[in-house]
Amino acid sequence: MAQKDVLIIGGGISGMTVAKELAQSGVSALLIERDPSLGGLAASFCCKASESCNKCFACVADKRVLEIRNGPSISILTQTELTGLKGGPGAYNVSLKNGKGRMDIDVSAIVIAAGVDPFDASLKAEYGYGRYKNVITARDLDEMLRLRGKLFCPSDGRLPKTVAFFQCVGSRDESIGNLYCSQVCCAYALRLIKAIRYQYPETKAAFLYMDIQPAGASFDQFLNSCRQDKGIRLIRSLPSKVYHSPLSDGLRVRFVDPLKGEVAEEPFDLIVLSVGLVLRKDSKSLARLFNLNFNEEGFFAPPPAQTGVFITGACSGPKDIDRSIIHAKSIACTVQQYLKGRS
Numbered sequence: 001m002a003q004k005d006v007l008i009i010g011g012g013i014s015g016m017t018v019a020k021e022l023a024q025s026g027v028s029a030l031l032i033e034r035d036p037s038l039g040g041l042a043a044s045f046c047c048k049a050s051e052s053c054n055k056c057f058a059c060v061a062d063k064r065v066l067e068i069r070n071g072p073s074i075s076i077l078t079q080t081e082l083t084g085l086k087g088g089p090g091a092y093n094v095s096l097k098n099g100k101g102r103m104d105i106d107v108s109a110i111v112i113a114a115g116v117d118p119f120d121a122s123l124k125a126e127y128g129y130g131r132y133k134n135v136i137t138a139r140d141l142d143e144m145l146r147l148r149g150k151l152f153c154p155s156d157g158r159l160p161k162t163v164a165f166f167q168c169v170g171s172r173d174e175s176i177g178n179l180y181c182s183q184v185c186c187a188y189a190l191r192l193i194k195a196i197r198y199q200y201p202e203t204k205a206a207f208l209y210m211d212i213q214p215a216g217a218s219f220d221q222f223l224n225s226c227r228q229d230k231g232i233r234l235i236r237s238l239p240s241k242v243y244h245s246p247l248s249d250g251l252r253v254r255f256v257d258p259l260k261g262e263v264a265e266e267p268f269d270l271i272v273l274s275v276g277l278v279l280r281k282d283s284k285s286l287a288r289l290f291n292l293n294f295n296e297e298g299f300f301a302p303p304p305a306q307t308g309v310f311i312t313g314a315c316s317g318p319k320d321i322d323r324s325i326i327h328a329k330s331i332a333c334t335v336q337q338y339l340k341g342r343s
Contacts, residue, residue, distance in 0.1 A: 012040020
């Protein structure tokens with residue numbers, strides 16, 4: 001493969017956006033992705049429109065894949081990993097490995113868009129994920145709606161009449177060492193709830209939260225529409241336990257009733273855990289390879305611009321699709337300025 005101006009590590013929404021922006025300016029880029037397909041986490045999201053678009057941006061990932069596959073100056077290698085790095089700013093030599101073998105390529109700059117993983121919900125044992133079939137994550141629900149096209153209880157396939165969403169699972173939690181807010185979970189869960197209520201008006205939902213993180217200029221209006229829906233309850237309380245009730249043959253949730261100030265229990269057919277975002281485990285190898293530092297939240301801290309290595313997307317801190325795109329466009333501009341400064 002011929003020399004490229006920029007290597008982009010990660011084929012999620014951020015990496016693809018950087019590739020698109022650079023190509024439009026005539027900058028050649030090689031985008032590598034370790035998975036078989038592009039899109040990252042966003043590729044598994046379903047559309048969350050109700051009576052109107054709820055601006056979840058799930059449709060953007062599919063469109064972006066088509067754009068960069070048909071775009072000029074972009075080469076794509078999936079199921080490919082970075083295994084070595086030589087040289088220095090403006091003249092890096094990278095070693096890559098995939099099913100076809102190994103290759104070395106010269107690049108002038110590198111953009112790391114390694115993405116994030118959902119928090120492992122089984123680490124919150126009190127919620128029963130992996131133990132109770134009807135305790136799932138928000139991503140599980142997203143894939144259920146996208147791939148199966150319907151809402152159902154995994155235990156028996158029936159439509160749940162009541163669904164509880166638990167917020168801050170893996171975020172703002174001292175017991176697991178993640179004190180940061182993942183920022184995306186509130187809007188993500190509420191959009192799922194609105195989509196469910198639109199498609200299944202007979203299903204009622206409860207949203208149990210600590211604080212509601214705003215997301216965009218139109219979020220307040222969206223949140224008000226949730227509050228006005230009689231089938232949605234917003235309960236400012238995080239559950240302490242989920243257990244199986246042999247008497248009702250269902251799941252019961254224990255939490256503090258914020259109105260009464262006392263412990264309450266309530267049955268639900270389906271429980272959805274809104275898990276936070278964490279840096280991908282394989283990102284530690286990238287940190288060693290590039291000598292990267294971590295910020296206070298445990299994500300990549302941006303290296304000095306003169307190194308020619310740039311960080312974008314959620315691997316620099318939790319971001320939703322919209323903010324990831326904005327950040328990626330900004331980084332693409334920075335990369336172009338860096339390349340012009342060295343020409």
